[in-house]
Amino acid sequence: xxxxxxxxxxxxxxxxxxxxxxxxxxxxxxxxxxxxxxxxxxxxxxxxxxxxxxxxxxxxxxxxxxxxxxxxxxxxxxxxxxxxxxxxxxxxxxxxxxxxxxxxxxxxxxxxxxxxxxxxxxxxxxxxxxxxxxxxxxxxxxxxxxxxxxxxxxxxxxxxxxxxxxxxxxxxxxxxxxxxxxxxxxxxxxxxxxxxxxxxxxxxxxxxxxxxxxxxxxxxxxxxxxxxxxxxxxxxxxxxxxxxxxxxxxxxxxxxxxxxxxxxxxxxxxxxxxxxxxxxxxxxxxxxxxxxxxxxxxxxxxxxxxxxxxxxxxxxxxxxxxxxxxxxxxxxxxxxxxxxxxxxxxxxxxxxxxx
Numbered sequence: 343x344x345x346x347x348x349x350x351x352x353x354x355x356x357x358x359x360x361x362x363x364x365x366x367x368x369x370x371x372x373x374x375x376x377x378x379x380x381x382x383x384x385x386x387x388x389x390x391x392x393x394x395x396x397x398x399x400x401x402x403x404x405x406x407x408x409x410x411x412x413x414x415x416x417x418x419x420x421x422x423x424x425x426x427x428x429x430x431x432x433x434x435x436x437x438x439x440x441x442x443x444x445x446x447x448x449x450x451x452x453x454x455x456x457x458x459x460x461x462x463x464x465x466x467x468x469x470x471x472x473x474x475x476x477x478x479x480x481x482x483x484x485x486x487x488x489x490x491x492x493x494x495x496x497x498x499x500x501x502x503x504x505x506x507x508x509x510x511x512x513x514x515x516x517x518x519x520x521x522x523x524x525x526x527x528x529x530x531x532x533x534x535x536x537x538x539x540x541x542x543x544x545x546x547x548x549x550x551x552x553x554x555x556x557x558x559x560x561x562x563x564x565x566x567x568x569x570x571x572x573x574x575x576x577x578x579x580x581x582x583x584x585x586x587x588x589x590x591x592x593x594x595x596x597x598x599x600x601x602x603x604x605x606x607x608x609x610x611x612x613x614x615x616x617x618x619x620x621x622x623x624x625x626x627x628x629x630x631x632x633x634x635x636x637x638x639x640x641x642x643x644x645x646x647x648x649x650x651x652x653x654x655x656x657x658x659x660x661x662x663x664x665x666x667x668x669x670x671x672x673x674x675x676x677x678x679x680x681x682x683x684x685x686x687x688x689x690x691x692x693x694x695x696x697x
Contacts, residue, residue, distance in 0.1 A: 386602035386609070387643050388490045391419040391462070393598045394539075394569035397591035398429040398452065409590060409598065409615070410460040412622045417600055417613075420489065421649040422462050425569040425587060426469030426498075426539030428452055445474020453479055463649035467498050469539035469570070470512055470547070473662040482659045484518055486525050487651030490603055491640035493532040493562075494651075495525060498539070499547070501665040511668040512540055512547040521657050522553075526560045533637040534563045541568040543577055543584040548671050557582060565608065565631050574612060576629050583631045585610065600624075605641050607632050 391413050398406055413422060429452035435442045449472075456464060468476045468483055476483050476498075483498040499512035514522070526534070540547040542554045543566065557563050558580050565583045572589035574597065588597035596615040601608055608631040616623050633641065644650070 394587035395589035422464040424466035449479035477659040482656035485656035
């Protein structure tokens with residue numbers, strides 16, 4: 343998350359969060375866990391790793407390579423999900439005589455770094471930062487697929503703006519809204535995970551309230567996986583669990599998550615980079631997400647060791663546009679943030695990771 347001034351929407355959200363977190367502390371046991379420990383000795387059907395906010399730059403190359411080696415050698419997930427604010431480091435121009443956009447060089451470096459250091463398959467979203475060139479290097483930035491009985495919906499905004507020094511100026515185009523609605527309607531019978539960078543709940547970007555209302559109407563959405571805030575937070579709203587990820591690029595408390603898929607639940611474990619122990623370790627903290635009975639029949643082991651995204655769908659690749667007109671919007675949206683702890687919502691503050 344950049345150190346910019348915040349929009350009215352994000353500021354209102356951040357003012358509400360301390361009170362929400364204080365109340366949530368009372369719901370958490372002394373270990374800081376929300377009941378994710380163990381699963382009666384059962385082995386999971388499969389798992390995926392969740393990495394967010396790497397903020398990759400020259401100072402983090404070695405530590406991130408070490409993290410990826412740990413994922414490959416120890417966690418061995420079916421794939422890795424990256425939820426944005428991925429990389430600020432850039433490749434040199436392919437041809438010094440031909441100017442090349444900085445964003446394209448940043449995305450090209452990220453892709454090469456992942457291919458060199460992460461042997462497991464990965465899927466990724468971008469963020470509000472470092473969006474230029476994503477479509478050129480990685481292709482579509484809004485997609486969905488099935489894996490192991492779960493339906494995944496990966497979202498990025500179509501238009502963003504940072505020029506005014508504001509956070510949260512991100513929106514979807516109407517064609518994307520229609521694709522999201524159709525995808526959710528088409529997969530009403532499948533347990534669904536939505537993944538994006540800026541949190542929907544609590545709302546931290548302009549279109550968050552509208553997206554949250556759409557998700558409210560689709561109870562198959564069991565979890566929304568979010569980044570951006572560099573905190574390990576858990577919120578609940580109308581049967582959906584909204585998780586915020588810690589930052590793997592944090593200079594103080596880098597961490598990531600591992601999601602175990604069981605026949606009736608998801609168990610999310612937190613893995614921290616412990617300087618005291620000299621490496622990564624599974625902590626006792628985490629979350630457990632129950633899958634509704636009517637949706638459990640889909641959950642199964644993937645058909646083979648290779649990651650094959652089934653029933654793939656996407657919005658055709660297109661650039662994420664810088665739209666200065668969005669700077670006029672926060673004054674009209676700031677009141678929506680107060681709804682983050684409104685009717686149908688609850689929260690649990692699991693752990694606090696400093697940026």
